[in-house]
Amino acid sequence: MSVATVSYVLNNVANQTIPDETKCRVLDAAKQLNYVPNLAARSLVKQKSGLIGILINRSENEGFWKQHRYASFINRLERLLTDRGYHVVLFSLDAANPKLDIISERKLDGVFVVDVKRENFHLISSHFSVGVPLILIDSIIEDSLFYKVNYDYEEAFALSGASSQLNQSYVVIDSFNNAELIQSIRSSIGIDPSLFHMMEDEERLERFLEQNAEKTGIVLNEFIGSIAAKYVNAAKLTVICTADCPDILPAAVTRIQYDNRKSEEAFQLMMKLIDDPMNGPEHKYIDVKASHSE
Amino acid sequence: MSVATVSYVLNNVANQTIPDETKCRVLDAAKQLNYVPNLAARSLVKQKSGLIGILINRSENEGFWKQHRYASFINRLERLLTDRGYHVVLFSLDAANPKLDIISERKLDGVFVVDVKRENFHLISSHFSVGVPLILIDSIIEDSLFYKVNYDYEEAFALSGASSQLNQSYVVIDSFNNAELIQSIRSSIGIDPSLFHMMEDEERLERFLEQNAEKTGIVLNEFIGSIAAKYVNAAKLTVICTADCPDILPAAVTRIQYDNRKSEEAFQLMMKLIDDPMNGPEHKYIDVKASHSE
DNA sequence: TTGAAAGCGCTAACAC
DNA sequence: GTGTTAGCGCTTTCAA
Numbered sequence: 174m175s176v177a178t179v180s181y182v183l184n185n186v187a188n189q190t191i192p193d194e195t196k197c198r199v200l201d202a203a204k205q206l207n208y209v210p211n212l213a214a215r216s217l218v219k220q221k222s223g224l225i226g227i228l229i230n231r232s233e234n235e236g237f238w239k240q241h242r243y244a245s246f247i248n249r250l251e252r253l254l255t256d257r258g259y260h261v262v263l264f265s266l267d268a269a270n271p272k273l274d275i276i277s278e279r280k281l282d283g284v285f286v287v288d289v290k291r292e293n294f295h296l297i298s299s300h301f302s303v304g305v306p307l308i309l310i311d312s313i314i315e316d317s318l319f320y321k322v323n324y325d326y327e328e329a330f331a332l333s334g335a336s337s338q339l340n341q342s343y344v345v346i347d348s349f350n351n352a353e354l355i356q357s358i359r360s361s362i363g364i365d366p367s368l369f370h371m372m373e374d375e376e377r378l379e380r381f382l383e384q385n386a387e388k389t390g391i392v393l394n395e396f397i398g399s400i401a402a403k404y405v406n407a408a409k410l411t412v413i414c415t416a417d418c419p420d421i422l423p424a425a426v427t428r429i430q431y432d433n434r435k436s437e438e439a440f441q442l443m444m445k446l447i448d449d450p451m452n453g454p455e456h457k458y459i460d461v462k463a464s465h466s467e
Numbered sequence: 468m469s470v471a472t473v474s475y476v477l478n479n480v481a482n483q484t485i486p487d488e489t490k491c492r493v494l495d496a497a498k499q500l501n502y503v504p505n506l507a508a509r510s511l512v513k514q515k516s517g518l519i520g521i522l523i524n525r526s527e528n529e530g531f532w533k534q535h536r537y538a539s540f541i542n543r544l545e546r547l548l549t550d551r552g553y554h555v556v557l558f559s560l561d562a563a564n565p566k567l568d569i570i571s572e573r574k575l576d577g578v579f580v581v582d583v584k585r586e587n588f589h590l591i592s593s594h595f596s597v598g599v600p601l602i603l604i605d606s607i608i609e610d611s612l613f614y615k616v617n618y619d620y621e622e623a624f625a626l627s628g629a630s631s632q633l634n635q636s637y638v639v640i641d642s643f644n645n646a647e648l649i650q651s652i653r654s655s656i657g658i659d660p661s662l663f664h665m666m667e668d669e670e671r672l673e674r675f676l677e678q679n680a681e682k683t684g685i686v687l688n689e690f691i692g693s694i695a696a697k698y699v700n701a702a703k704l705t706v707i708c709t710a711d712c713p714d715i716l717p718a719a720v721t722r723i724q725y726d727n728r729k730s731e732e733a734f735q736l737m738m739k740l741i742d743d744p745m746n747g748p749e750h751k752y753i754d755v756k757a758s759h760s761e
Numbered sequence: 762t763t764g765a766a767a768g769c770g771c772t773a774a775c776a777c
Numbered sequence: 778g779t780g781t782t783a784g785c786g787c788t789t790t791c792a793a
Binding site: 468470475484508510513 | 782
Binding site for chain 1: 785786787788789
């Protein structure tokens with residue numbers, strides 16, 4: 174009995190015919206000895222780590238709406254990946270100065286990078302000379318190599334009625350690191366600047382809301398929505414539930430929901446890219462559509 | 468120039484005196500070639516993976532208060548660990564049937580397991596024959612080997628006034644997998660069963676609150692607190708902020724806060740155990756004290 | 762059907 | 778001060 178035979182049995186190697194008896198002996202012994210493979214060693218020879226990274230740009234002293242906005246996303250994505258046999262490395266980046274060595278050091282099989290500043294993108298892409306599947310989340314960056322998964326904000330605003338009844342409602346959006354995303358959202362509504370607010374802190378939001386209390390409001394991110402609901406009539410609020418946590422909102426709020434579609438789509442795309450890195454979808458932007466609104 | 472010399476330079480090996488010139492040559496070449504060490508290979512020889520696991524027991528269809536209650540904890544803990552040079556593997560367990568092979572497969576250097584059912588504890592401990600530092604979070608399990616980090620609920624209830632004015636207030640607690648923790652919280656207040664409610668879903672909570680609307684209330688977990696605030700006067704509510712997200716609550720709510728102390732203490736303990744696994748603190752239960760209340 | 766052996770990238774003991 | 782080498786645990790080619 175040699176190491177090779179054992180490896181064959183334990184991995185169910187295809188074109189090796191092994192008599193049931195040997196098979197059993199190996200399996201029994203493995204059970205007896207409480208054997209578990211060492212994935213570091215396997216990684217080394219297979220040149221695949223079985224690790225997927227979720228790298229999230231964060232800043233110091235983030236408000237709770239930022240702290241929690243990716244909790245559902247991470248949660249769901251981790252489960253999907255785990256179910257497929259991958260292990261998930263969670264890593265937060267300093268948005269101003271992201272350290273990305275983890276990608277090559279750990280030989281990650283795939284990477285999600287969330288909320289990327291365009292200024293730092295060259296840094297990121299330089300870590301991908303090797304061709305690891307990379308998916309950007311909540312980021313708009315003109316680059317033909319990498320995929321980006323974002324919500325379809327244009328659709329969301331259409332559903333919310335913001336676009337049809339222009340300047341009848343105000344809009345509050347989440348504060349992203351990626352300035353291009355903010356710009357794109359802004360121009361997709363074509364709203365009057367005085368009716369547009371990017372969340373900074375509660376006081377400023379409060380002041381903004383005071384000035385527009387009589388209008389209806391559209392808010393991105395239900396945690397910000399829950400703050401807004403403290404200051405305005407919930408019935409006049411529509412929240413685009415980008416944090417997949419609609420239940421946090423008062424019942425009267427109108428919701429546009431995604432039911433974790435962003436994690437699903439990001440996951441599906443990643444699996445496709447890992448299977449066949451050369452043949453991903455042609456279009457590099459995936460726009461996640463709302464699943465329902467009420 | 469040999470591999471060894473290179474390794475010495477790159478790792479700043481202590482008792483190897485290397486002339487600055489050689490040092491520079493190596494460092495330059497490394498930069499030129501964009502060298503990054505392969506941590507899988509290093510793990511293999513060092514017998515240390517540099518990975519810390521955060522394993523969280525989850526169930527299907529968890530309410531948002533459960534989904535988000537560990538977001539701040541994970542967030543903070545990940546940053547602390549990253550700053551110390553560890554990488555974090557996030558892994559959710561099926562609370563009913565946790566698969567723990569990841570611990571030995573990845574040779575995790577340390578593991579946090581969150582909200583453990585006692586019934587499954589033998590399973591967990593069997594994965595630690597090797598002596599990996601293991602810290603249980605939000606779990607009470609009589610076992611002399613492993614550390615447990617929990618909030619000091621007794622102190623929290625004392626601060627809230629629940630214990631002094633017995634049966635003047637009702638109490639709503641979070642739903643944990645660990646039944647012993649629930650039991651311990653319950654008996655630490657010694658409250659009348661009719662005034663004690665464990666969160667199951669919003670409807671049941673609503674009914675419970677209706678019956679006690681005139682009393683003051685003490686609630687564990689600010690997400691549950693934010694639901695409660697929909698049904699009762701916020702000024703009559705004290706929330707024990709176990710999710711480290713006090714800002715989500717209406718201003719009128721009284722808060723008992725921890726400022727991420729649970730992650731800090733869990734982290735400190737882990738570092739101590741990794742340094743010297745034999746000489747951890749004598750007492751196996753760490754009770755996290757409130758940092759302030761208002 | 763099985764086994765011997767090379768080698769993944771790295772570290773550390775030891776010889777020079 | 779530097780190089781040689783064994784070996785971490787595993788997979789896989791090739792020969793028997």
